[in-house]
Amino acid sequence: MQADSSLRAITNRLSVTPVEDLPRICGFLANQLANCSLESQFSGLKGSSSSVTTHKLKTRIGSLLQDRSASGRLAAAVLIKAVVEHGGSNAVSASEGWARGLLGCLNKPDATELKKLYLITTTRIFVLTQNHPHLLREVTTPLLPHFIKTCLVLIKPVETQGGERSTRVPSPLLDTVLRCWAQLLPQHATVFRPELARIKAICHGLLGSEESSTSSRELAIKLLCLLLSCASKNTFSQEWSQIVLKIISAAHETVDQLFRAVLEEYESNDPARQQSIGKQDFSHEPHLVGPDSTGLEPWTGIYQGSLRLSTLLAWLGSLLSTPESQTVGVPVGRIVDLTARIAAVTVPTSPEPLKYHKEASREEKEELRMNLPLLHVSCLRLLHIMCTTYGQALLSIYRTMASQAAALLQALPDQEGVRQGVYDIFGFLLEASNPNDIALSRDGFSALVTECCYDLRRAVPGLEVRTKTNDATEASLKVNSALTANNTQEKSARYARPFLERPDVYASAWSLLPKLLKHGSWPPAPRQLRTEMDRLSVLLGHREAMLASVMRPVLSKSGKANGPSLLPFLARSAANDFTVEALLRPRMPVVQVDPSPAPHSPLPQVSPEPESEEDDRQPSDDTRAQVVGDSFTEQDSSSRRAVEGIVSGNGLQDIVTKKRTYIDVDESLPEITIPQETNEEREAKRLRPEQGLTYASTSIREEWSKEDAARDNLPETRSASSLAGADSRPQMGISASDPVSGPSGRRGPAVEPDGDDSDDSEIPTIDAGLDTDEEDE
Amino acid sequence: MLTESFLAATLTANKAPAHTSAALKDVGIFLHEAQPQSTFRHGYKKSSSQPGCVAISDSHIFAAQADKAVVHVYSRERGNQEATVPFPERLHSLVFARGAAILILGTEAGKLLLWEVATGRLTTSVAAHLQPVSSLCITPDNKYIISASADTSVHVWSLAQLISFLQLGGTYGAEDTSKSPVRTFAAHRTAVTAAACGHSEITTNFAITSSEDGTCYIWHVETGQILRTILLPIAAMCVAVDPADRVMYFGGKDGQIHAWDVFRHSEISPVSNLDPAAIAPIQLSAKDGWAAPTKDIGAANCLTLSYDGTSLLSGHSSGAVIRWDVAKHRILNEVANLGQPVTNIEMLDPTGFANQKRPGYSVVNIVKPNLEFASLSENGTCGVSAKYNLNTMITRPNSARQNEHDDIDNAITGPGISSTLLDAALRALGSGSGSGRGLIQSTTTDDAEKVQVEKLEEEVSKLKQQIAAFRRVEEKRKDKRLKRMMERENIDTKMRDAYFAAVKKSKDGDEAVKKWQQQKKAIDADSDRDYLDDEMDLT
Numbered sequence A: 001m002q003a004d005s006s007l008r009a010i011t012n013r014l015s016v017t018p019v020e021d022l023p024r025i026c027g028f029l030a031n032q033l034a035n036c037s038l039e040s041q042f043s044g045l046k047g048s049s050s051s052v053t054t055h056k057l058k059t060r061i062g063s064l065l066q067d068r069s070a071s072g073r074l075a076a077a078v079l080i081k082a083v084v085e086h087g088g089s090n091a092v093s094a095s096e097g098w099a100r101g102l103l104g105c106l107n108k109p110d111a112t113e114l115k116k117l118y119l120i121t122t123t124r125i126f127v128l129t130q131n132h133p134h135l136l137r138e139v140t141t142p143l144l145p146h147f148i149k150t151c152l153v154l155i156k157p158v159e160t161q162g163g164e165r166s167t168r169v170p171s172p173l174l175d176t177v178l179r180c181w182a183q184l185l186p187q188h189a190t191v192f193r194p195e196l197a198r199i200k201a202i203c204h205g206l207l208g209s210e211e212s213s214t215s216s217r218e219l220a221i222k223l224l225c226l227l228l229s230c231a232s233k234n235t236f237s238q239e240w241s242q243i244v245l246k247i248i249s250a251a252h253e254t255v256d257q258l259f260r261a262v263l264e265e266y267e268s269n270d271p272a273r274q275q276s277i278g279k280q281d282f283s284h285e286p287h288l289v290g291p292d293s294t295g296l297e298p299w300t301g302i303y304q305g306s307l308r309l310s311t312l313l314a315w316l317g318s319l320l321s322t323p324e325s326q327t328v329g330v331p332v333g334r335i336v337d338l339t340a341r342i343a344a345v346t347v348p349t350s351p352e353p354l355k356y357h358k359e360a361s362r363e364e365k366e367e368l369r370m371n372l373p374l375l376h377v378s379c380l381r382l383l384h385i386m387c388t389t390y391g392q393a394l395l396s397i398y399r400t401m402a403s404q405a406a407a408l409l410q411a412l413p414d415q416e417g418v419r420q421g422v423y424d425i426f427g428f429l430l431e432a433s434n435p436n437d438i439a440l441s442r443d444g445f446s447a448l449v450t451e452c453c454y455d456l457r458r459a460v461p462g463l464e465v466r467t468k469t470n471d472a473t474e475a476s477l478k479v480n481s482a483l484t485a486n487n488t489q490e491k492s493a494r495y496a497r498p499f500l501e502r503p504d505v506y507a508s509a510w511s512l513l514p515k516l517l518k519h520g521s522w523p524p525a526p527r528q529l530r531t532e533m534d535r536l537s538v539l540l541g542h543r544e545a546m547l548a549s550v551m552r553p554v555l556s557k558s559g560k561a562n563g564p565s566l567l568p569f570l571a572r573s574a575a576n577d578f579t580v581e582a583l584l585r586p587r588m589p590v591v592q593v594d595p596s597p598a599p600h601s602p603l604p605q606v607s608p609e610p611e612s613e614e615d616d617r618q619p620s621d622d623t624r625a626q627v628v629g630d631s632f633t634e635q636d637s638s639s640r641r642a643v644e645g646i647v648s649g650n651g652l653q654d655i656v657t658k659k660r661t662y663i664d665v666d667e668s669l670p671e672i673t674i675p676q677e678t679n680e681e682r683e684a685k686r687l688r689p690e691q692g693l694t695y696a697s698t699s700i701r702e703e704w705s706k707e708d709a710a711r712d713n714l715p716e717t718r719s720a721s722s723l724a725g726a727d728s729r730p731q732m733g734i735s736a737s738d739p740v741s742g743p744s745g746r747r748g749p750a751v752e753p754d755g756d757d758s759d760d761s762e763i764p765t766i767d768a769g770l771d772t773d774e775e776d777e
Numbered sequence B: 001m002l003t004e005s006f007l008a009a010t011l012t013a014n015k016a017p018a019h020t021s022a023a024l025k026d027v028g029i030f031l032h033e034a035q036p037q038s039t040f041r042h043g044y045k046k047s048s049s050q051p052g053c054v055a056i057s058d059s060h061i062f063a064a065q066a067d068k069a070v071v072h073v074y075s076r077e078r079g080n081q082e083a084t085v086p087f088p089e090r091l092h093s094l095v096f097a098r099g100a101a102i103l104i105l106g107t108e109a110g111k112l113l114l115w116e117v118a119t120g121r122l123t124t125s126v127a128a129h130l131q132p133v134s135s136l137c138i139t140p141d142n143k144y145i146i147s148a149s150a151d152t153s154v155h156v157w158s159l160a161q162l163i164s165f166l167q168l169g170g171t172y173g174a175e176d177t178s179k180s181p182v183r184t185f186a187a188h189r190t191a192v193t194a195a196a197c198g199h200s201e202i203t204t205n206f207a208i209t210s211s212e213d214g215t216c217y218i219w220h221v222e223t224g225q226i227l228r229t230i231l232l233p234i235a236a237m238c239v240a241v242d243p244a245d246r247v248m249y250f251g252g253k254d255g256q257i258h259a260w261d262v263f264r265h266s267e268i269s270p271v272s273n274l275d276p277a278a279i280a281p282i283q284l285s286a287k288d289g290w291a292a293p294t295k296d297i298g299a300a301n302c303l304t305l306s307y308d309g310t311s312l313l314s315g316h317s318s319g320a321v322i323r324w325d326v327a328k329h330r331i332l333n334e335v336a337n338l339g340q341p342v343t344n345i346e347m348l349d350p351t352g353f354a355n356q357k358r359p360g361y362s363v364v365n366i367v368k369p370n371l372e373f374a375s376l377s378e379n380g381t382c383g384v385s386a387k388y389n390l391n392t393m394i395t396r397p398n399s400a401r402q403n404e405h406d407d408i409d410n411a412i413t414g415p416g417i418s419s420t421l422l423d424a425a426l427r428a429l430g431s432g433s434g435s436g437r438g439l440i441q442s443t444t445t446d447d448a449e450k451v452q453v454e455k456l457e458e459e460v461s462k463l464k465q466q467i468a469a470f471r472r473v474e475e476k477r478k479d480k481r482l483k484r485m486m487e488r489e490n491i492d493t494k495m496r497d498a499y500f501a502a503v504k505k506s507k508d509g510d511e512a513v514k515k516w517q518q519q520k521k522a523i524d525a526d527s528d529r530d531y532l533d534d535e536m537d538l539t
Helices: A002-016 A019-033 A038-042 A048-065 A070-086 A088-093 A096-107 A112-128 A133-154 A174-184 A189-208 A214-230 A233-261 A302-321 A332-344 A362-411 A416-432 A442-457 A472-496 A504-518 A527-539 A543-551 A567-573 A578-584 A610-616 A619-628 A630-644 A651-655 A689-704 A709-727 A749-754 A760-776 B159-163 B399-404 B407-413 B419-432 B436-444 B446-504 B509-538
Strands: A158-162 A165-169 A328-330 B004-010 B027-035 B039-045 B054-056 B060-064 B070-075 B081-086 B091-097 B102-107 B112-116 B122-124 B133-138 B144-149 B154-158 B183-185 B192-197 B206-211 B215-220 B226-231 B236-241 B247-252 B257-261 B300-305 B311-316 B320-325 B330-337 B342-347 B390-394
Touching: A002 A019, A002 A038, A002 A048, A019 A070, A019 B419, A038 A048, A038 A070, A038 A088, A048 A070, A048 A096, A070 A088, A070 A096, A070 A112, A070 B419, A088 A133, A096 A112, A096 A133, A112 A133, A112 A174, A112 B407, A112 B419, A133 A174, A133 A189, A174 A189, A174 A214, A174 B407, A189 A214, A189 A302, A214 A233, A214 A302, A233 A302, A233 A328, A233 A332, A233 A362, A302 A362, A332 A362, A362 A416, A362 A442, A362 B159, A362 B390, A416 A442, A416 A504, A442 A504, A442 A527, A504 A527, A504 A543, A527 A543, A543 A567, A543 A578, A567 A578, B004 B054, B027 B060, B027 B330, B054 B091, B054 B342, B060 B091, B091 B133, B091 B144, B102 B133, B102 B144, B102 B159, B112 B159, B133 B192, B144 B159, B144 B192, B144 B206, B154 B159, B154 B206, B192 B236, B206 B236, B215 B247, B247 B300, B311 B342, B320 B342, B407 B419, B446 B509
Parallel strands: B236 B300, B300 B342
Antiparallel strands: A158 A165, A328 B390, B004 B027, B004 B342, B027 B039, B054 B060, B060 B070, B070 B081, B091 B102, B102 B112, B112 B122, B133 B144, B144 B154, B154 B183, B192 B206, B206 B215, B215 B226, B236 B247, B247 B257, B300 B311, B311 B320, B320 B330
């Protein structure tokens, strides 16, 4: 009844409100209609009262549609959309008259914004009929041809009188109409077929002319790809291949002209294309005589040519990502050939400078250089589309794509678009493969990491963007000098730039970073680059990247971790994160406890689900046990560790962290320098968390900067102790994969000088201390 | 509704029973629904394959035929045999790299053939094995192929390295290593019968291989380091790994199933785990095995696990397909008896998930191997042959390009109209005063109007200047006149005063006035001239 009464209220409001005021409230009324359970009202099986109301509503909308004023028609269009959407198939079948009325409205001299709404509502009605054959028969089939014809009239270019001369500007409704068509085409290809030639001509016109807007051009490309489905079943694949080959050859024709000043070293894989092009006439601008293979208009000048080429590449990319109804043969070889040709021509900063024709004028060469990045970005976009569409099916050409992208990055590192395209491609390739498989050279990988870090670093407030010489080692050395400036900078950063403008390339670099870290353990990656990536992921609070760094430590040849772990940072920044929880306190290896425990070990028997019990246990027991029965517990935990070695395959390598001799800051911690003779063999392979932390934090600490040395010591020792509290529960299988694990044994009296950890009962107070530390950051 | 099915392939060893229904006649590969209803669904005919010789893709079934150098390709969608593909050698094992759409075939001569079913390119590895490749498996991310052979060796190959067009050039004239295995695991002492691998990502993944003498090794794929050794009472014919890598199942020659629970059966040994070789081998005894129902059930040739990992299906030489309860370690029921030795069994991914992950493309028809890609001579700079075509069908729009939708697309595909569109229309209504054509034209004829308006404005300002000039002159004149009138009044009064003074003195008043009258006349004349001057000024 609730719905009933609100529907009555809406209908009443519609008839009472003067037509001029309706547009203002029609949006609200349409929203209300959604809540009226229109579907049951329109089912026609209900009591008379509701059917009277719906009838009233329908007639009111009908009369509004016929209204003399534009405001009535606008209100009608908005309300029709709401009714049709929420009224179920009955409402749609009743909407035939409305659709007709809307088509009539399109011919009236209403404002373009209103016509957009009419177009949208009409298209929406057609879309809603799509999965109901009887509705298709009743509504769409009779009206759609009419709709298409009306649209064709609407998008005729408008003649304008500008002073004395009249110019033709594209209709303001062009984009809307193209969008509507693009939505309708896949389902109603047969209805569009009679107009195929005209629509094609319009799209070709848009692609060919320099004046059309970018959005219209993109829509035209989309529409052209969809139009292929108008072809009959038998000829579809053939037509598809033909158009792809035509686009490729048109692109080659364009490149022939564009690059005429360059002596290309490129060699085609197609024997038919290998014969050299005839002698070029350098007396006039590069141009194309007559329409190209795809039937697009000829062009003149380098700018128009490169625009055409990038349009063709975008068209190709769109064809490769549009769903099809049949198998098609994607000419991967030819496409890669084309991109290789374009990517081979780069600005002369590349190691092998280009060779130019003697006759080519300097202006032409310079203009070509200016337009090159546009072409390269288009190429990268095409390659990325191929990757994302076909995934591993292109495994055989991954290396080819990677080498093209890496070469472009090395040649044009200053172009933001190129960088972004390269990041996107490598983001995909690294995920689907690894640097080893895509045969990325050490230089290429380094360049990729450096550029990625460079783009990310710009977003860190207070970190001045160093000029292109952002060598990581240099950066870390420079930090000291940056220290003094840091305070002021930080202040200004906090107030002046709360919201940095993030370019698109930042997003790409952001998503690339974890993937780089994941494969950063690949040996040829230089150490300092890895440090830089770690540093940035901490500074940016990039959780995913930190996780990747923790999960994939750099391993030396002997299978030992080669640097500090970011685990403490990860735990600090994302303590509540489920992934971090799973990493620190894994539930999975349900470890069976030895029925006869070691003499001094206070371990209780653990049920198959240990975590519930563990969480309640006082940590003090464990820690005291560590202090007392050092050697025993240690043996115990090491043997337990054996259990999960199997799960994590090379867990054995992962746990053992190389004993580092890196002593720079915290000489106050004695165990760094005191050699441990007794258990050395075992312990040498285990990490000391304090040490790792110290090292990891050195690079970061300068960012924190303002604390004195004594203050700096606190967070490290404390976090270490808190970690130890968690880790010393032996039945947690953490030790297998976690470089910071083994501290329980090491933390003997050696750590005590700090005084903080001497008494286990103090552990709760450490938490309080942690809070203050965080504030300090 | 979720439906889970399995495919079982047989070897035609026995004579076909005389009376079978038409649907079951000649059937070599059985599509059998496991859940919710256990029933035979479809038969793929005329296939007879050895263990490990059937591979399944999303769209096709590949079955290498026993004693023939031929692979039968069946289309799963159409349910019929699509092609018969001959190969130069007999094939002893197959595996399909999903996603990459590559069929990997292990040959009798001990080398691998890699057939890209969507392009038809065929790549051959070196013959690294001295005997036929007995078992093949591929890691979940398609990085490594693990091939086992009767010659006791197990090789690890990099898939990307084997099939890449672009090969790293041997700089110092070394022989081409791209077609060789990247690693060899050589711990086995007898013929290796089965190989499987875990489900984790590649750096932590393990492989498990078992040999004729009942020894199983679990080893790290990336390094080849042995992690565990398991001694089975009888040689395992097949190995299956729990989806979460918790348990390994071994199908024995006697039809028994052995299971090794990674976490349950590991005893805590006092030995340091840093030397895994020193970990004592784990001995599984015969009585721990899951008892087969009858003695004559025959060897368990193949194993597969259900999607949820709770039931294990085994195919036996007697033709029985048996379902085992993983938790209770015993037989659950005999699902089917196929009459012929069951050599391959594979559980298919369940269908009916709401958001099933699918690749963005599908290979509808396979492309038979084509040898023309073998030559590298005419591949140009990019190194890829121009005839290298990928024959696929794109099934869903590219997810990377979905963010191109704007308000209009959203309004067409979804409910409601965005407020920006509505507001724009309202604005147009307000400014266009109803007739929108006028609005468009008004924008287009603006220029002409502007020119006119400018002209008019200029004129108006000129006129205003003129008016101001007039006013200035007029005021000046008014002032002068006023002054003159004042002067005249002064003279008049003085004149009157003089007159009365003269009359008082009884002089002739007219005489006294005369002087003043002359002054007045002078002023009047002056004013007339002035008036004329003003008129002159105006012109």
